[in-house]
Amino acid sequence: LEYISRHHRMRASRGFHAAAEFIAEQARAYGLEEVAILQFPADGKTFYGPQKSRPSWDAEFAELWEMSQTPEGLKPALRIASWEAMPLTLAQDSESAMVTAELIDVGAGVSERDYAGKDVRGKIVLVAAQPEAVAPLAVARYGAAGILSYAQNQRTGWSGDNDNLIRWGHLDSFAPTKTFAFMLSLKQARSFQSRLAGGEKITMSANVRAGRHDGFYDVVTAIIPGADPRLRDEEIAYSCHLDHPRPGANDNASGSMTILEVARTLAKLIREGKIARPARTIRFIWPPEIEGTHALLNARPDLPRRIRAVIHMDMVGGSPETKAIFHITRGPASLPSFIYDVAGEFGTFVNEQSMRYASGASAAYPFVAPEGGKEALLAELSEFSMGSDHVVYTDSSFAIPSIYLNDWPDRFIHTNYDAPANIDPTKLKRAGFIGAASGYFLAALKETDAPALWRVLQARSLRRAALLVERRAEMVTEEAANLTRFHFWYERRLVDSMERFFRVPATLRAEAMTFLVNQE
Numbered sequence: 001l002e003y004i005s006r007h008h009r010m011r012a013s014r015g016f017h018a019a020a021e022f023i024a025e026q027a028r029a030y031g032l033e034e035v036a037i038l039q040f041p042a043d044g045k046t047f048y049g050p051q052k053s054r055p056s057w058d059a060e061f062a063e064l065w066e067m068s069q070t071p072e073g074l075k076p077a078l079r080i081a082s083w084e085a086m087p088l089t090l091a092q093d094s095e096s097a098m099v100t101a102e103l104i105d106v107g108a109g110v111s112e113r114d115y116a117g118k119d120v121r122g123k124i125v126l127v128a129a130q131p132e133a134v135a136p137l138a139v140a141r142y143g144a145a146g147i148l149s150y151a152q153n154q155r156t157g158w159s160g161d162n163d164n165l166i167r168w169g170h171l172d173s174f175a176p177t178k179t180f181a182f183m184l185s186l187k188q189a190r191s192f193q194s195r196l197a198g199g200e201k202i203t204m205s206a207n208v209r210a211g212r213h214d215g216f217y218d219v220v221t222a223i224i225p226g227a228d229p230r231l232r233d234e235e236i237a238y239s240c241h242l243d244h245p246r247p248g249a250n251d252n253a254s255g256s257m258t259i260l261e262v263a264r265t266l267a268k269l270i271r272e273g274k275i276a277r278p279a280r281t282i283r284f285i286w287p288p289e290i291e292g293t294h295a296l297l298n299a300r301p302d303l304p305r306r307i308r309a310v311i312h313m314d315m316v317g318g319s320p321e322t323k324a325i326f327h328i329t330r331g332p333a334s335l336p337s338f339i340y341d342v343a344g345e346f347g348t349f350v351n352e353q354s355m356r357y358a359s360g361a362s363a364a365y366p367f368v369a370p371e372g373g374k375e376a377l378l379a380e381l382s383e384f385s386m387g388s389d390h391v392v393y394t395d396s397s398f399a400i401p402s403i404y405l406n407d408w409p410d411r412f413i414h415t416n417y418d419a420p421a422n423i424d425p426t427k428l429k430r431a432g433f434i435g436a437a438s439g440y441f442l443a444a445l446k447e448t449d450a451p452a453l454w455r456v457l458q459a460r461s462l463r464r465a466a467l468l469v470e471r472r473a474e475m476v477t478e479e480a481a482n483l484t485r486f487h488f489w490y491e492r493r494l495v496d497s498m499e500r501f502f503r504v505p506a507t508l509r510a511e512a513m514t515f516l517v518n519q520e
Contacts, residue, residue: 056215337401372426
């Protein structure tokens with residue numbers, strides 16, 4: 001995780017490729033099979049399903065300096081930003097430029113009134129909004145030379161508390177007008193605003209060598225082959241996203257490295273005969289977020305046909321400093337699947353064991369890393385939420401049920417503070433166990449496991465029925481009736497979802513239907 005966090009892993013960039021090469025090298029060393037880095041054009045023209053690929057983007061150099069007037073002319077006085085020191089300070093999709101210009105504050109920078117009475121032509125604008133939203137007005141219409149942004153994206157309850165945070169910024173990958181943008185901390189921006197409001201003239205010098213170009217999305221993949229000749233073409237997939245700005249430790253070096261550790265662990269245990277090789281193949285996938293998954297599933301239609309379920313990990317290691325809550329998240333209500341309850345069962349087990357350990361009681365499986373924390377996990381079993389690659393799998397185009405393991409909130413997401421120092425190895429271990437156990441269970445699942453699986457579904461169905469009663473009490477009659485109908489439709493479809501893995505025995509189906517009818 002620390003190594004991956006050293007790379008600025010933008011989609012289709014040199015930094016991403018270096019991280020992909022590292023993953024592939026480790027996967028081969030761990031004994032995984034069919035290790036490959038698949039490449040798909042990222043050229044701004046090729047479509048993958050409904051999504052047009054974005055061109056690659058790389059930067060060679062970028063610095064921003066405040067200049068001072070001397071008898072000999074303007075001289076560099078204070079370096080404000082540096083690509084080499086902190087790549088996050090250069091907004092993604094910035095283009096090459098060499099500009100020395102006056103700084104002017106235009107507020108948010110996204111509406112006509114922000115520019116009323118201000119001449120920004122040839123100047124660098126200081127803005128509160130994301131560069132992508134600012135550029136059409138500031139640069140394309142009014143002729144600004146560049147952008148300095150202190151955008152406070154990904155708002156949480158802690159937003160604004162730490163004014164040294166520098167947040168990830170970006171420009172439009174397809175904008176015809178080329179420009180550059182640097183990202184500032186709130187503290188830096190407030191200082192500039194105060195000086196400008198006092199009438200001081202501030203001159204900035206920007207030197208950027210960067211740009212978009214044709215390239216490739218790299219998607220690393222590897223497998224643990226299944227043992228059953230009849231089922232090995234079915235797959236359980238582990239997904240994450242390998243990209244994001246440096247350091248990007250929790251988002252998402254944590255998920256990327258945790259599925260690598262799951263791969264290492266399962267391969268080792270199988271190789272040593274400590275667990276049986278599962279009937280189905282287990283696949284591991286490291287793509288760029290969303291767009292890499294779109295490219296993979298659309299360019300390789302054989303894969304979505306084989307994948308029976310996905311365990312997706314995006315942000316699974318936040319320490320208490322991040323204020324993160326760990327979630328075991330269900331798929332959308334339109335895609336009922338028993339796999340969500342499987343993950344919930346393992347999550348509940350880790351919650352109970354870690355709580356016993358933290359409370360000083362005896363715990364057979366505390367899941368504590370020697371260098372990690374000792375707090376209880378307290379994972380939330382959550383309803384569907386969006387925001388990562390699991391939405392591509394679960395979309396009706398593919399309809400692959402997915403378990404989503406994730407931290408939210410995280411007060412350092414997309415900032416320079418999303419660093420390895422704020423990762424908890426114990427959290428990684430617990431997330432890794434929940435993911436590994438869920439995936440291995442599904443890969444080995446057979447018809448004779450149906451009764452035990454039904455007992456899990458039955459218990460969790462009763463919990464959902466209790467929640468139904470609470471929700472109905474707050475609704476008018478018609479809404480309550482609709483919710484009730486949906487609830488029982490959903491519970492029946494959970495039983496049906498077992499057919500994705502095996503034929504549901506007639507006796508079990510009859511028992512399940514009787515159970516649900518009696519609830520109604």
